Amino acid sequence: MRSPFAKPDAAALVAAWRAAHTGRDLDDWHTAAVDDVAHAITHRRDASESARLLGRHRAGAGIGMREGVEDLETPYRLHFRTAPPHAVSRAFAEGWADAEVETLLGRASVDSLTGLATYDYVCARLSEIYAESPDIERCFVIVDAPNRLTNGPARLARSLGLSNLLRSVFSTGETTAILPHGLFVALVARGDSLGDSLQRLSRGVGAFETAADTSGRVRVWVEPLPGTQKLAEELLLELDAA
Numbered sequence: 001m002r003s004p005f006a007k008p009d010a011a012a013l014v015a016a017w018r019a020a021h022t023g024r025d026l027d028d029w030h031t032a033a034v035d036d037v038a039h040a041i042t043h044r045r046d047a048s049e050s051a052r053l054l055g056r057h058r059a060g061a062g063i064g065m066r067e068g069v070e071d072l073e074t075p076y077r078l079h080f081r082t083a084p085p086h087a088v089s090r091a092f093a094e095g096w097a098d099a100e101v102e103t104l105l106g107r108a109s110v111d112s113l114t115g116l117a118t119y120d121y122v123c124a125r126l127s128e129i130y131a132e133s134p135d136i137e138r139c140f141v142i143v144d145a146p147n148r149l150t151n152g153p154a155r156l157a158r159s160l161g162l163s164n165l166l167r168s169v170f171s172t173g174e175t176t177a178i179l180p181h182g183l184f185v186a187l188v189a190r191g192d193s194l195g196d197s198l199q200r201l202s203r204g205v206g207a208f209e210t211a212a213d214t215s216g217r218v219r220v221w222v223e224p225l226p227g228t229q230k231l232a233e234e235l236l237l238e239l240d241a242a
Contacts, residue, residue: 010038017075028061037072041079048091051084055095065096065131097128113156114163116184117177119240123233125175125187130229140223140232141170141198142239143184143205162218165204169197179240198222 014034021029033054040047051072058068072092076084083089101124109121129138145162159182166176166184175187188194198220205218223239226232 010035010042013038013042013075013079016078020074020078021071031057033057038075041075047084047088051088051092052095055092055097056099058092059096059099065093065127068092068096069131093128093131100124100127111178114159114178116163116166117175119177119179119236122175122177122185122187122236123229126229126232129187129225130232137190138225139188139190139194140225140236141186141188141201141220142223143186143201143218143220144239145182145184145218162205165201169201169204179236181240183236183240185236194222 014030017034017038018029031054033050033056036050037047037054039045040050054072055065055068058071059065063071069089069092072089073083076082076088109118109124110116111118143162143166145158159178162184163176163178166186170176170186170188174189177185177187179185188197202220205220223235226235
């Protein structure tokens, strides 16, 4: 079937796109990036950079990544009867994620004591993962240090030591964090190197336990990511509160 936008008429495509839009916040829907995406489509040019800017705008307007990607598909289906190229959808997701991280950095995304990420930052990363790359198998590596030390300086030393250990083991872009009640967590991809990382972590924890003379053993284990972001966030809170 021939496209109704065979001629390079970006304005007509924008109008049809807006009419087909079923998401929320329609008053904030139109932006210069919308015009740029439509112009790239109707002139058969790569829309990746325009989609990246659109992703940033949608994140700033409070639009979720999945909803935004579905909206981005509309002009492509209207014009080409196909989904957007992967590069365009990925650019949108990257722009959205960049804006979300920048917003998060304006809040408490780093624990001031340990330098590890906070629960809010982990949630932001989970949002990216579940929306953008669910095909990559990931897991939580959990380090639980029972808070039984009566000596305040000893507790501080243990927290700093475990945070440094976690960072040293997972030092290639993984998210390492400390949760509100002191549970340590790393968000990592499952792969051939995970076993070696767990061994290094366990050896480090064993040596640190002896040095710190804790009254409760530090435990290390792996939790698979649940099927949804909400379940993953709830799992962390439940483990942290246990």
